[in-house]
Amino acid sequence: MDLMFNSGAKGAAGATGAAQGDLIKDTTTATFVADVIxxxxxxxxxxSFWALGSGTCKQLGPILEKVVREARGxxxxVKVDVDKNQDLAMQLRIQSVxxxxxxxxxxxxxxxxxxxxxxxxKQFVQTLTAGGNAGPTIDDYIAEARRVLEEGDPQTAAGIFQQILQEAPDNAPAMAGLLRCLMAxxxxxxxEAMLGRLAPEMARHAEIAAVATALELARHAGGVGEAAELRxxxxxxxxxxxARYDLALAYYAGGEVEAAVDELLELFRRNRAWNEDAARKQLVKIFEVLGFSHPLAKSGRARLSTLLFS
Incomplete structure (x- = not known):
């Protein structure tokens, strides 16, 4: 199938009527899904991920707010204080502010x-909002490929991702999709071999970093033994x-992600400091792989937060 691409992004029809007071806001880990996703x-x-002690953040912030206001909706x-939302910063692999x-x-x-x-x-904003109703974009084809992959056809999805990459070889979401197809x-x-050959800038992209985490989880889960013996x-x-930690990894390797999350949460409840906070760290990795909007990630983060402050 030949795919024709329009590199412009979709327009934000209807957005120009947004109230000015809604244009800029602070968010937290708990409200990130609603405010952003x-x-x-x-x-x-x-x-914008920022920190109070960063001089560069103090310089960038007012200019960014000015440009957003001038875009008129x-x-x-949305602003994120990384010191107050460290789990969120970790999940998006924020390395600097x-x-x-x-x-x-x-x-x-x-x-x-x-x-x-x-x-x-201003160019950043213009690129983000350009395109109008110019027909299907690369983002549309990426969404279609993801849908095909979710329906259990990694071969067809991989073909779409590969054609996208022929048109846009630096498209990190398409590369992440292709890597997920290979895993599936x-x-x-x-x-893993393809991941190792990527340019450092692409490898740091949030979606590709999530694939790297998924590969790491799969690698560790492969050698923990049979779930029946661990039970x-x-x-x-x-x-x-x-045994509980290994059972969680065995569940994850077998596709029983909810059971894996349950066991890790139970381990954290019993002894949160065990093995240098291993249960929480593994949970954060699983949530990263699932994505912010996944129901299990949302419920799991809420349960983890409850345990953290209990």
Missing amino acids: EMSQKVPVIV AVRL PTVYAFKGGRPVDAFAGQQSEGQL AGQSEQA RRLAADAGDHQ
């Missing part, structure tokens, strides 16, 4: 780190934390 289905959302700006992501259609489509001039920021087809070694050990000794 869900809102970006309607209008592009720029997410074509985009929204300021870091700015652009979300569209529920997923990140662009990003930059460090200081930018006002002109560069049982070709994790090939996926027997737990039945004999409910305090066998290593």
Whole structure:
């Protein structure tokens, strides 16, 4: 199938009527899905990760807010204090501040780190909102390929992702999709080899970082033993934390992700400091792989937060 691409992004029809007071807001880990993932289905959302002690953040922030206000509702700006939302910063692999992501259609489509001039920021916004009703875009084809993959056809999905990459070889979401197709087809070694050949900037993209985490989880889960034997050990000794941790990995390897989350949460409840906070760290990795909007990730983060503050 020949695919024709329009590299412009979809327009934000109807967004220009947004109230000025809604254009810029602060968010937290708890409200990120509503403020960013869900809102970006309607209008592009720029997410600024900042920290109080950063001089560069103090310089960038006012300029970014000015540019967003001048866009008159074509985009929204959501700000995240990384010191107060460390789990969220970890899940998006924020390595320095300021870091700015652009979300569209529920997923990140662009990003930059460090200081930018006002002109560069205006171009960033213009690129995000350009295109109007110009027909299907690369983002549309990526969404279609993801749907095909979710329906259990990694071969067809891989073909779409490969054609996207022929048109846009630096498209990180398409590369992440292709890597997920390889994993779904049982070709994790090939996926790891491809991942190792990526340019550092692409490898740092949030979606590709999530694939790297998924590969890491699969690799560790492969050698923990049979779930039945691990359940027997737990039945004999409910305090066998290593058995519970290994059982969670075995469940994850077998596709029983909810059961894996349950066991890790139970381990965290019993002994949160065990093995250098291993249960929480593994949960954060699973949530990263699932994605912010996944129901299990949302409920799991809520349960983990309850345990953290209990």
